[in-house]
Amino acid sequence: MKGQQGKVADTVPAVELHGPVNEFHGAHEHIVDGLHALEKLPQLAEALERARRISEMALNLFDKTVHEHHADEEQELFVHVQKSCTDIREGHRVQELVARLAADHRRIEKMWAKLRPAVAMTAQGKLHGVPDFRADIATLVELYLEHAQLEEQVFLPLADAILTRDANHMAALDIALHLRHAPPPRGSYV
Numbered sequence: 001m002k003g004q005q006g007k008v009a010d011t012v013p014a015v016e017l018h019g020p021v022n023e024f025h026g027a028h029e030h031i032v033d034g035l036h037a038l039e040k041l042p043q044l045a046e047a048l049e050r051a052r053r054i055s056e057m058a059l060n061l062f063d064k065t066v067h068e069h070h071a072d073e074e075q076e077l078f079v080h081v082q083k084s085c086t087d088i089r090e091g092h093r094v095q096e097l098v099a100r101l102a103a104d105h106r107r108i109e110k111m112w113a114k115l116r117p118a119v120a121m122t123a124q125g126k127l128h129g130v131p132d133f134r135a136d137i138a139t140l141v142e143l144y145l146e147h148a149q150l151e152e153q154v155f156l157p158l159a160d161a162i163l164t165r166d167a168n169h170m171a172a173l174d175i176a177l178h179l180r181h182a183p184p185p186r187g188s189y190v
Contacts, residue, residue, distance in 0.1 A: 048125060055123035062112045070105045072177060078102070080173040081159045084166065094162070097155045104147040111140045 017025055078098045085091035115136055118128035130136070163170045 051122055052125050055119045058119050059116070059123060062116070066108070066112070070109070072180060074102055074105065076173060076176045076180065077159065080169060080176065081162050084162050084169040090162070094158065097158070101147065101151060101155060104143065108140065108144055108147065111136070111143065115140060
Protein backbone atom coordinates (compact mmCIF):
# COMPACT_ATOMS: atom_id res chain seq x y z
CA MET A 1 0.00 0.00 0.00
CA LYS A 2 1.10 3.51 -0.68
CA GLY A 3 1.17 6.33 1.90
CA GLN A 4 0.82 10.07 1.18
CA GLN A 5 4.48 10.58 0.36
CA GLY A 6 4.76 7.53 -1.87
CA LYS A 7 5.96 5.30 0.98
CA VAL A 8 4.67 1.85 1.84
CA ALA A 9 2.02 2.46 4.47
CA ASP A 10 2.95 1.60 8.02
CA THR A 11 0.05 -0.64 8.73
CA VAL A 12 -0.08 -3.26 11.36
CA PRO A 13 0.18 -6.61 9.63
CA ALA A 14 -2.92 -8.76 9.81
CA VAL A 15 -0.89 -11.35 11.61
CA GLU A 16 2.09 -10.93 13.84
CA LEU A 17 5.36 -11.66 12.03
CA HIS A 18 8.02 -13.65 13.82
CA GLY A 19 11.74 -14.12 13.67
CA PRO A 20 13.49 -13.57 10.38
CA VAL A 21 10.21 -12.92 8.54
CA ASN A 22 9.70 -9.82 10.71
CA GLU A 23 13.05 -8.50 9.40
CA PHE A 24 11.43 -8.02 5.98
CA HIS A 25 8.65 -5.81 7.34
CA GLY A 26 9.23 -2.21 6.07
CA ALA A 27 12.20 -3.24 3.93
CA HIS A 28 10.43 -2.15 0.75
CA GLU A 29 10.43 1.57 1.60
CA HIS A 30 13.90 2.10 0.12
CA ILE A 31 12.97 0.10 -2.97
CA VAL A 32 9.71 2.03 -3.43
CA ASP A 33 11.61 5.34 -3.09
CA GLY A 34 14.00 4.15 -5.79
CA LEU A 35 11.10 3.16 -8.04
CA HIS A 36 9.55 6.62 -7.69
CA ALA A 37 12.90 8.17 -8.61
CA LEU A 38 13.08 5.79 -11.59
CA GLU A 39 9.70 7.08 -12.78
CA LYS A 40 11.36 10.49 -13.33
CA LEU A 41 14.15 9.05 -15.48
CA PRO A 42 12.35 9.33 -18.87
CA GLN A 43 11.69 13.03 -18.28
CA LEU A 44 15.32 13.61 -17.28
CA ALA A 45 16.55 11.61 -20.29
CA GLU A 46 14.37 13.77 -22.56
CA ALA A 47 15.86 16.92 -20.99
CA LEU A 48 19.36 15.54 -21.52
CA GLU A 49 18.58 14.78 -25.18
CA ARG A 50 17.17 18.31 -25.66
CA ALA A 51 20.31 19.76 -24.05
CA ARG A 52 22.47 17.64 -26.38
CA ARG A 53 20.56 18.76 -29.49
CA ILE A 54 20.60 22.43 -28.48
CA SER A 55 24.33 22.20 -27.79
CA GLU A 56 24.96 20.69 -31.24
CA MET A 57 22.86 23.46 -32.79
CA ALA A 58 24.80 26.11 -30.84
CA LEU A 59 28.14 24.67 -31.98
CA ASN A 60 27.01 24.86 -35.61
CA LEU A 61 25.44 28.28 -35.11
CA PHE A 62 28.55 29.90 -33.67
CA ASP A 63 31.27 27.93 -35.45
CA LYS A 64 29.74 28.39 -38.87
CA THR A 65 26.80 30.81 -39.12
CA VAL A 66 27.89 33.50 -36.65
CA HIS A 67 31.53 33.30 -37.77
CA GLU A 68 30.57 33.71 -41.45
CA HIS A 69 28.04 36.42 -40.65
CA HIS A 70 30.61 38.51 -38.77
CA ALA A 71 33.13 38.06 -41.60
CA ASP A 72 30.55 39.09 -44.23
CA GLU A 73 29.69 42.21 -42.27
CA GLU A 74 33.24 43.25 -41.47
CA GLN A 75 34.83 42.43 -44.82
CA GLU A 76 31.98 43.43 -47.10
CA LEU A 77 29.01 45.32 -45.64
CA PHE A 78 30.92 47.66 -43.33
CA VAL A 79 33.58 48.35 -45.97
CA HIS A 80 31.06 49.08 -48.73
CA VAL A 81 28.97 51.37 -46.51
CA GLN A 82 32.07 53.28 -45.36
CA LYS A 83 33.27 53.73 -48.95
CA SER A 84 29.83 54.92 -50.05
CA CYS A 85 29.49 57.69 -47.44
CA THR A 86 29.46 61.15 -49.01
CA ASP A 87 28.63 63.28 -45.99
CA ILE A 88 31.32 63.77 -43.31
CA ARG A 89 28.86 63.69 -40.38
CA GLU A 90 27.23 60.59 -41.79
CA GLY A 91 30.69 59.10 -42.25
CA HIS A 92 31.52 59.71 -38.58
CA ARG A 93 28.26 58.08 -37.51
CA VAL A 94 28.99 55.07 -39.71
CA GLN A 95 32.52 54.85 -38.26
CA GLU A 96 31.13 54.93 -34.69
CA LEU A 97 28.60 52.22 -35.47
CA VAL A 98 31.08 50.03 -37.32
CA ALA A 99 33.56 50.32 -34.44
CA ARG A 100 30.84 49.41 -31.92
CA LEU A 101 29.52 46.49 -33.98
CA ALA A 102 33.01 45.11 -34.65
CA ALA A 103 33.85 45.42 -30.93
CA ASP A 104 30.64 43.53 -30.16
CA HIS A 105 31.77 40.81 -32.57
CA ARG A 106 35.07 40.44 -30.71
CA ARG A 107 33.33 40.30 -27.30
CA ILE A 108 30.81 37.74 -28.57
CA GLU A 109 33.55 35.62 -30.14
CA LYS A 110 35.64 35.80 -26.95
CA MET A 111 32.66 34.77 -24.84
CA TRP A 112 31.88 31.92 -27.23
CA ALA A 113 35.49 30.70 -27.07
CA LYS A 114 35.16 30.53 -23.28
CA LEU A 115 31.81 28.69 -23.42
CA ARG A 116 32.50 26.41 -26.37
CA PRO A 117 34.26 23.58 -24.45
CA ALA A 118 31.34 23.27 -22.00
CA VAL A 119 28.80 23.38 -24.84
CA ALA A 120 30.78 20.70 -26.73
CA MET A 121 30.81 18.48 -23.63
CA THR A 122 27.06 18.97 -23.25
CA ALA A 123 26.62 17.99 -26.91
CA GLN A 124 28.40 14.74 -26.05
CA GLY A 125 26.11 14.19 -23.06
CA LYS A 126 28.93 14.81 -20.59
CA LEU A 127 29.08 16.97 -17.50
CA HIS A 128 31.36 20.00 -17.79
CA GLY A 129 31.38 21.39 -14.27
CA VAL A 130 31.52 25.05 -15.33
CA PRO A 131 30.20 26.92 -12.28
CA ASP A 132 29.00 30.07 -14.09
CA PHE A 133 27.62 28.29 -17.15
CA ARG A 134 24.05 29.55 -16.72
CA ALA A 135 25.17 33.15 -16.09
CA ASP A 136 27.71 33.07 -18.94
CA ILE A 137 25.10 31.77 -21.40
CA ALA A 138 22.65 34.45 -20.26
CA THR A 139 25.30 37.15 -20.71
CA LEU A 140 26.20 35.93 -24.21
CA VAL A 141 22.55 35.82 -25.28
CA GLU A 142 21.85 39.28 -23.83
CA LEU A 143 24.91 40.77 -25.55
CA TYR A 144 24.02 39.24 -28.90
CA LEU A 145 20.40 40.35 -28.68
CA GLU A 146 21.50 43.94 -27.93
CA HIS A 147 24.00 43.74 -30.81
CA ALA A 148 21.35 42.43 -33.22
CA GLN A 149 18.91 45.13 -32.16
CA LEU A 150 21.47 47.91 -32.75
CA GLU A 151 22.34 46.47 -36.12
CA GLU A 152 18.74 45.86 -37.24
CA GLN A 153 17.25 49.11 -35.98
CA VAL A 154 20.11 51.58 -36.48
CA PHE A 155 22.93 50.38 -38.72
CA LEU A 156 21.07 48.48 -41.45
CA PRO A 157 18.56 51.28 -42.17
CA LEU A 158 21.49 53.74 -42.36
CA ALA A 159 23.46 51.35 -44.57
CA ASP A 160 20.46 50.91 -46.84
CA ALA A 161 19.98 54.68 -47.14
CA ILE A 162 23.65 55.15 -48.02
CA LEU A 163 23.94 52.26 -50.49
CA THR A 164 20.68 52.94 -52.33
CA ARG A 165 21.85 56.42 -53.33
CA ASP A 166 23.95 54.77 -56.01
CA ALA A 167 22.74 51.52 -57.56
CA ASN A 168 26.35 50.61 -58.41
CA HIS A 169 27.28 50.60 -54.71
CA MET A 170 24.44 48.21 -53.86
CA ALA A 171 25.34 46.03 -56.85
CA ALA A 172 28.99 45.95 -55.77
CA LEU A 173 28.01 44.71 -52.32
CA ASP A 174 25.71 42.11 -53.86
CA ILE A 175 28.48 40.80 -56.12
CA ALA A 176 31.03 40.79 -53.29
CA LEU A 177 28.72 38.74 -51.06
CA HIS A 178 27.91 36.36 -53.91
CA LEU A 179 31.60 35.79 -54.63
CA ARG A 180 32.35 35.15 -50.94
CA HIS A 181 29.82 32.33 -50.88
CA ALA A 182 30.26 30.90 -54.36
CA PRO A 183 31.91 27.51 -54.49
CA PRO A 184 35.54 27.65 -55.58
CA PRO A 185 36.13 26.98 -59.27
CA ARG A 186 36.95 23.39 -60.10
CA GLY A 187 40.40 22.89 -61.44
CA SER A 188 40.88 21.10 -64.70
CA TYR A 189 43.46 18.46 -65.46
CA VAL A 190 45.52 18.75 -68.58
